[in-house]
Amino acid sequence: MKTTTTHLVRAHGLSKAFGTTSALTDVSVTIGHGESVAIMGPSGSGKSTLMHILSGISGADRGSVILDDAASGSGIDITGLSSNQRTRLRRDRIGFVFQEGLLLPELTALENVAVALMTSGTSRRQAEAEAGRWLSALGLHGMEDRRPGQLSGGQAQRVAIARAQVTRPDLVFADEPTGALDTETSQRVLDALLEATVSRGASLVVVTHDPAVAAGCARTIRLQDGRIVDDGLGGGPR
Numbered sequence: 001m002k003t004t005t006t007h008l009v010r011a012h013g014l015s016k017a018f019g020t021t022s023a024l025t026d027v028s029v030t031i032g033h034g035e036s037v038a039i040m041g042p043s044g045s046g047k048s049t050l051m052h053i054l055s056g057i058s059g060a061d062r063g064s065v066i067l068d069d070a071a072s073g074s075g076i077d078i079t080g081l082s083s084n085q086r087t088r089l090r091r092d093r094i095g096f097v098f099q100e101g102l103l104l105p106e107l108t109a110l111e112n113v114a115v116a117l118m119t120s121g122t123s124r125r126q127a128e129a130e131a132g133r134w135l136s137a138l139g140l141h142g143m144e145d146r147r148p149g150q151l152s153g154g155q156a157q158r159v160a161i162a163r164a165q166v167t168r169p170d171l172v173f174a175d176e177p178t179g180a181l182d183t184e185t186s187q188r189v190l191d192a193l194l195e196a197t198v199s200r201g202a203s204l205v206v207v208t209h210d211p212a213v214a215a216g217c218a219r220t221i222r223l224q225d226g227r228i229v230d231d232g233l234g235g236g237p238r
């Protein structure tokens with residue numbers, strides 16, 4: 001289904017239950033182009049469920065998620081797509097950063113980043129050149145040939161950020177991206193994530209328990225018992 005939209009993401013009336021547990025109830029949210037948004041809330045409040053639905057990892061029982069499509073000048077309802085179509089859409093338009101980075105341990109830092117481009121058809125040579133540029137931009141020049149086990153937590157997380165950006169997705173989701181890091185490293189990784197995403201006009205959605213991470217985002221959405229209880233400014237610079 002095609003619908004016109006002025007936001008990058010416009011979700012309306014999302015509900016999702018697991019058995020008798022309501023994970024989300026009638027959640028509506030918009031995300032602007034180039035906006036950074038933190039999603040906060042107590043454990044079990046529905047943060048991951050919302051992120052999974054907004055990113056097309058899983059479907060909703062009710063509601064719609066319209067993703068703007070600059071190429072066609074209209075929007076596409078991702079809840080109406082088949083599982084294969086959603087997989088393609090995630091590959092082409094969405095980047096992910098997870099708490100533990102989820103890098104492939106047997107590949108080098110460069111290969112971990114390049115592989116994201118190669119799966120969408122870019123040649124190895126071109127993919128590795130682009131991956132190298134992203135690693136340098138994230139302060140990892142000289143670490144291209146290291147495997148994840150030879151990197152610190154903060155370095156590995158910056159490789160994961162490079163991997164999420166290399167395909168130039170217009171929407172990046174990060175699930176507790178600094179959860180395993182100390183305060184100082186966490187701040188550096190967050191800065192790198194914001195810089196890499198928002199400065200090129202892409203939008204960032206971060207699920208976090210950390211108020212410092214939320215403060216770095218332009219807006220914070222708070223969930224409780226599967227509903228949005230606050231949707232305001234985070235007080236951060238972007």
Ligand SMILES: Nc1ncnc2c1ncn2[C@@H]1O[C@H](COP(=O)(O)OP(=O)(O)OP(=O)(O)O)[C@@H](O)[C@H]1O
Binds near residue numbers: 023046049
């Ligand atoms: N696959 C599932 N099967 C059954 N219940 C689920 C499933 N996924 C989530 N839930 C339930 O849905 C509710 C919301 O879960 P969700 O993971 O979205 O919360 P969260 O805010 O991300 O929590 P946390 O901060 O602990 O990660 C919880 O009550 C959870 O137990």
